[in-house]
Amino acid sequence: MNFLLLLDLFWSFFKVGLFSFGGGYAMIPLMEAELITRHGWLTAKEFIDIIAIAETTPGPISINAATYVGFRLAGITGSATATIGVVSPSLFILLALGTFLLKTIKMKDPRVESIIRGLRPAVIILILLAAFSLGKTGLVDGTTFAIAAALFLGSVLFKVNPFYLLAAGAVLGLILFPYY
Amino acid sequence: MAGGIAEKENGAPAGSVSLPVILFTFLKIGAFTFGGGYVILPIIQREIIHRLAWLEMEDFMDILIITQSLPGPLALNCSIIVGQRLRGTAGGLVAALGIVLPSFLIILLLAAFLLPVVWDNKYVQAAFYGLRPAVAALVSAVALNLGRRFVQDRLSLGLLALLLGAALAFRLHPVFILVLGAFLGLLFCRKNE
Numbered sequence: 456m457n458f459l460l461l462l463d464l465f466w467s468f469f470k471v472g473l474f475s476f477g478g479g480y481a482m483i484p485l486m487e488a489e490l491i492t493r494h495g496w497l498t499a500k501e502f503i504d505i506i507a508i509a510e511t512t513p514g515p516i517s518i519n520a521a522t523y524v525g526f527r528l529a530g531i532t533g534s535a536t537a538t539i540g541v542v543s544p545s546l547f548i549l550l551a552l553g554t555f556l557l558k559t560i561k562m563k564d565p566r567v568e569s570i571i572r573g574l575r576p577a578v579i580i581l582i583l584l585a586a587f588s589l590g591k592t593g594l595v596d597g598t599t600f601a602i603a604a605a606l607f608l609g610s611v612l613f614k615v616n617p618f619y620l621l622a623a624g625a626v627l628g629l630i631l632f633p634y635y
Numbered sequence: 636m637a638g639g640i641a642e643k644e645n646g647a648p649a650g651s652v653s654l655p656v657i658l659f660t661f662l663k664i665g666a667f668t669f670g671g672g673y674v675i676l677p678i679i680q681r682e683i684i685h686r687l688a689w690l691e692m693e694d695f696m697d698i699l700i701i702t703q704s705l706p707g708p709l710a711l712n713c714s715i716i717v718g719q720r721l722r723g724t725a726g727g728l729v730a731a732l733g734i735v736l737p738s739f740l741i742i743l744l745l746a747a748f749l750l751p752v753v754w755d756n757k758y759v760q761a762a763f764y765g766l767r768p769a770v771a772a773l774v775s776a777v778a779l780n781l782g783r784r785f786v787q788d789r790l791s792l793g794l795l796a797l798l799l800g801a802a803l804a805f806r807l808h809p810v811f812i813l814v815l816g817a818f819l820g821l822l823f824c825r826k827n828e
Contacts, residue, residue, distance in 0.1 A: 472707050474810050479708060480777050484809040500767075507766040508745065510773070513668050514738020515675075515708035522742040531743065538739055542731060545707030549715045550727050566821060571704050573820015575785045576795040577813050579778055580802055584809075586775040593767030603768035603775075610776035621769045628765015635757055 460529055461536045467494065468521045468540035479509075479516035481578045483585035486520060496528060499592040506589070511621050517541050602627050652689060652721045654729050660687065661714050661733025668710070675710035676702075683717055690717065710734055794819055 467489045475482035483506070490496045497505070509519035518541055525537030594600045602624060610620055664682060668675045676699065683689050690698075698720075702712040711734055718730025753759045786792050794816070802812050 470810075474813060475706055475708065476813060480774050482809075483774070484812075488809055503767050503770055504763055507763065507770050508742070510770065511766075512738060512741050512745070513666055514735070514741070515710050517708055518711070518735055519738050519742050522739050523746050526743060526746040531747075534739070534743055534746070538735065542707075542711060542735060545705075545711050545715060546728070546731055548705055548707070549712060550719065550724050565825070567704065569820045569824040570817045571820070572791070572824040573794060573816045573818065573822075574813060575781075575816075576791055576798055577816025579781050579786065579795060580798045580812055580816075581809055582774060582778040582781065583799070584802065586771060586778050589767075589771040589774055593769075593771040595767075599764065599768040602765055603772040606769050606772035607775055610772060611779055614780075617773055620773050621766055624765040624767075624769020624772075625762040626765070627769075628763065629758060629761045632757075632761030632764050634764075635761070 457529065461533065463494065464525055464528060464533055464537045465540040468517075468525075468537045469543055471517055471521070472541040473544040475517055476574055476578055480585055481581040482517055483589070484581050486517070487585075487588060490524060496524060499588070503589055503592045507621060507624075510617050511625075596633070598631050598633060602631070650722065652726075654722060654725060657718050657721060657726055658729045658733045661718070661730045662737060664710075664714070665734040666737035676713060679710070679713055679717070689721060694720075790823060794823070 471482055471486055471489060474485055487499075487502065491499060491502060505520050505523050506516065508523065509516040512519060518538060521537035521541040522534045525534035527533075529536070590603065594603055605627075606620055606624055609615055609623070615623075660682060664675065664678055668678050680695055684692055684695055698713060698716045701716065702709055705712055711731060714730040714734040715727045719727035722729070782795070786795050797819070798812060798816055801807060801815065807815070
């Protein structure tokens with residue numbers, strides 16, 4: 456077993472866990488930077504497939520992605536290493552610094568609120584960037600463009616649960632796939 | 636509001652819920668919740684507050700605020716805090732294990748046994764052909780919804796435009812975009828009261 460690879464895996468996913476604010480989607484650009492650009496562990500297409508799998512199986516996206524990427528690179532050991540990497544920052548922050556942090560946040564320190572108000576637009580930008588790069592990978596022809604447009608409208612107008620939205624995508628793909 | 640720090644006797648008294656019960660509860664939540672934090676949090680709320688009455692609603696709202704201002708997956712953070720309230724550090728670890736284990740095992744089974752066998756199948760390829768634009772649509776919709784919810788004043792809109800411009804012009808690393816956002820927030824966002 457390649458120890459350095461495991462260390463790399465742990466560290467990459469530790470960073471993903473440490474810098475993921477505002478839910479799973481905001482850390483997509485960071486995962487792209489780490490997994491595709493920096494290490495070349497995945498292609499853009501594999502990455503979007505992993506997100507699709509993560510969103511249609513139970514559990515947070517980053518944890519699903521860690522398990523999957525870890526397995527692809529180093530089997531079960533890799534999968535456990537990457538998963539422990541992504542959950543470690545939360546465990547450390549909440550269990551080690553917990554009481555102190557919780558009190559600081561509960562005191563409604565105006566600085567904490569200012570930081571959060573600045574982080575929100577940053578999180579939205581990250582999700583926009585994620586949407587843009589996923590669109591580049593997923594929208595390959597007129598059909599996929601139409602699927603995306605229809606589901607986007609459906610999602611914005613009716614607030615569909617992500618699971619059903621993706622299920623609709625899969626069904627549309629099965630019906631409209633041009634390469635049978 | 637700062638008066639809320641005083642500890643109150645709320646929900647289940649600390650130590651009254653056993654570790655196996657915590658583990659089992661979060662295993663169940665982890666196994667049956669599809670999608671990310673915004674789907675899981677309401678289910679944690681239903682189980683922990685309404686069904687098991689481990690916490691009071693007010694406590695849970697505090698936990699949500701804390702969860703959303705710290706890094707890490709929302710569902711994981713929320714579970715760790717609830718576990719910790721009930722049974723200290725061991726409770727937090729057990730809750731984390733419970734919420735992570737089901738998705739870990741499911742992805743492992745998929746990656747090890749199912750996907751290698753079915754991947755080249757044309758129907759699987761067709762499904763993913765439709766799943767990819769669906770993922771792009773989903774993430775775009777999330778960006779739009781969050782924007783509509785949080786960017787309502789001029790200051791936030793200004794920050795958004797500034798950060799977008801900077802991100803595109805200098806191809807900023809995602810971590811740097813977050814750091815810049817936090818810094819600008821500290822610089823410009825004063826409490827409006």
